[in-house]
Amino acid sequence: MSNKRQQQAHVRSNATTHPPGRVVLPTQPGWDYLVFAQSGAVTATTDARAWIIPPHRALSVPDGTRVRIESAKRAAIRCLYFAKDLAVLSTEVRVVNVTPLTRELLLYAVDTAPMNLIAPVEKALITLLAEQLANEPDAPLHLALPSDPVAREIAASLMSAPAIDLEQCLLAAGASRRTVERRFKSETLMSLGQWHRRARILAAISMLAQGSSVTDAAVTVGYSSPSAFVSAFKAELGSPPRAFMQSKRWRD
Secondary structure (H helix, E strand, O other): OOHHHHHHOOEEEEEEEEOOEEEOOOOOOOEEEEEEEEEOOEEEEOOOEEEEEOOOEEEEEOOOOOOEEEEOOOEEEEEEEEEHHHOOOOOOOEEEEOOHHHHHHHHHHHHHOOEOOOOHHHHHHHHHHHHHHHHOOEOOOOEEOOOOHHHHHHHHHHHHOOOOOHHHHHHHHOOOHHHHHHHHHHHHOOOHHHHHHHHHHHHHHHHHHOOOOHHHHHHHOOOOOHHHHHHHHHHHHOOOHHHHHHOOOOOO
């Protein structure tokens, strides 16, 4: 691709397969970007929130925002960069559900980029993508992160080891249940128990996206039985794990 073509671009792309660990994406000032996993799942963390991003979701990141992206296993990462002036993406970090149509458009755009508004066909694709993304709802599952140092330490422990016993976690942090409950409630709008359950479900979704069985996910995230896990999953997402994973919105 010629340098002149790159300079005229309004949309660029990056497609790489990352090993487990930190995902480092090339970024430049003046560009918003959308990142998603063509296969596998990734987690994204800012100072205020954490998300799980399975294949049917995409992370929208505005220019200049620092986001830590990680993958537990090997993942095929796809990224589309939009010139900030286009105002295609939100001015805040958000994770959107991706319909099969939007997913196919995104994959096609990744293969086609760089694109600009000069070429009529490319302009039409950029416009269609912008409309589709604007109409995609925010993904409901995320974790608000507390700013209090003690509560933050506990949150980090629960995310890294979701099966950990809550009382042991509090004991290790040297904090009382009442104090931590108050901090979580005021800073995340969730009780400590609610927050822990959501952390478990997010971790389980990541495992299921990587091909783990419901039983293995249940045990790994700390549920005493698959039935207890299914009940918690259904309470959080409105459907049991198998139905959620087999939905059209989930499929590649």
